[in-house]
Amino acid sequence: MKIRYLIISFVFISLFMHLTWEWFIPYCETTSSYWYLSRSRKINTEAKILVLGDSQIVSGISPDFFAEVENVPSEEVLYFPKPSQQPEGILVDSLELIHQLPKLRKVYMNLSPLNTSKNSVTDANRQLFYSFGNLSKESIVHPMVRKAYFPNLTDLSWKIVISVFPYFGLSSNLNRLVYDPAVQADVPRRKQEFLYIQESMEKRQGSWVWKSIGEDPSLQEKEEFPENSSLVLAGKRDLSVSIWSEIVKLWRENNVEVVFLRIPFSPKMEKDILKTNANAVSDEIFKTVMLEPNKKKVAVFDFRSVFLNEYQNFADLTHLNQKGRDAFSLILKKVLFDHTNSPTQGM
Template sequence: MKPLYLLCTFILLSLFMHLTVDWIVPFCETTSSYWFLSNERKINSNAKILVLGDSQIVTGVTPQLIAEMEGVTTDEVLYLPKPSQQPEGILLESLEVLQKVPKLKKVYVNLSPLNTSKNSVTDANRQLFLSFGSFSLDTITHPLLRKAYFSNVTDLSWKIIIKIFPYFGLSSNINRLVYDPIAQSDVLRRQKEFVYIKDSMEKNQGSWVWKFIGDDPTLDVKEEFPPNSSQVLSGKRDLSMLLWFDLIRLWQERGVKVVFLRIPFSPKMEKDILKTKANLVADEFFKTITTEERLKESVAVFDFKSEFLEEYQYFGDLTHLNQKGRDAFAIILKKALFDHTHSSAQGM
């Protein structure tokens, strides 16, 4: 009877967690809430434009802007970025989506030192995937995805445990609420952010000015960015580069054009990145994909890292545009795309 008793206990515990996890997530930090709610996004099979990337896309580019630039309806834009996203997550999303959207013509995605190097965001992305990401066959069968997510049996076992008992995926968030006074004082804001993120998922496919809960956040020009802090971003993560090239191969095989965006960080961060040469890996990648003859017609790069080197008022924090910055960036992006399209047409 004891094994049966344990089995029933585990089943009831799992059921309880699945039924109540929605009540716990609003107490989690912003990125976890976003990943959890992003699972509610619907895939429109008639989509023609796909948008992927991290929180710079979430806060900087809207589905409405992409629709306007591409001359399609907003419903024909499939908007799937996630904060802390890395190339492995973008590849996984692409593999899952390409089979469902046969009319897809173009992909917009952002690339920066945050997703070409090994840094804290890389580790955060892996934990977010284990806690909230889809557990598809591709994560096991694709060698690069398997290396990124399940390099050993322990990782795979942990993912299975979280799928059965979802509270384990929230453990780091819940633990901090117990011992961290800063996390405890942030609870009310987290709950408000959850509501705003949920609203953005329902009305705008998840496009949301980072940390917006009714007031446009603005970066204080006096906020410090410790010198040489971007040094960690200057190294090359070999797996990231393999993933990016595999993504281009995948999109090209499907006849999908790709637009890479380099969205600006805040002035002090961009100047520090320039000082530590943290742009070199991304710049080298951009140069490679724009000079290869076979990619010239299918890949475009728009690099805006030098656009807002003095405009502190355009940023909500060190890495994200605010609403004012989003509006200013939209004007620049529309002009760049128009000029690119016009010059391409003239070249023909």
């Protein structure tokens, strides 16, 4: 009898959490809100162009831009980037989408030192996946994805617990609301950002200038970037490198062209990355994926040097603002038009 009441209690608690957890999302930090709202994206099985990646794409390139370059209706562009995305997340999305998109001909992705090294974004992506990602067959069965997200039974159990009791996935966000005055003061802005992200999901598939709530945020030249801060990005995460190769293989075997973009970071960050040689791992990946048998199906476009003095084009250290998006679109459009209308691969 007690066991039955216990089970009924757990079912009731789980149901209550699932019905109410969305009330707390506007109080979460920006990336969590985005991941939650991205769950509402619709998959158009007629899509010909797929866009995957992280917040550099979210902030820097819109789905309408890809539609124009590829000469397809905007509804035939499936725009699927997420902030703090890592190659394991891109692989999961690829595995889940590949059989749902029979007309797909090209996939765009961004690759940079942020998703080839072990850094704070790697850990953030893992927590975001636990909190808001789908516990799909692909995320458990594929050995590389399993190694990234569920290296042991405890991690898998934790993901299952969050899936059943979603409040646990919000704990890191909500706990700080109780004791951190800075987070408490940030709540009004978080709520505004939630509404802007929600609108972007409904109207632009999630394309949104990062942290913009009506204004165009602009990075100031005087803002400091501590010397050698990008040294952490110089390390090689072997699993990331292996997963990138697996992603290319997966799409190539399905006769889909892969286009890699190296979207620029802010001037001081790019200069520090150059100093610490943090581009080395991503550059090696670019060289490898361009070799046979990938050469005819993979293109790489590197724009790390286009805005080395234009601070006004950035919302912060890593994201283009609206002015930067407009400027970058002009540069990218010419390169991609040339690529789309010629047999030349890469640049």
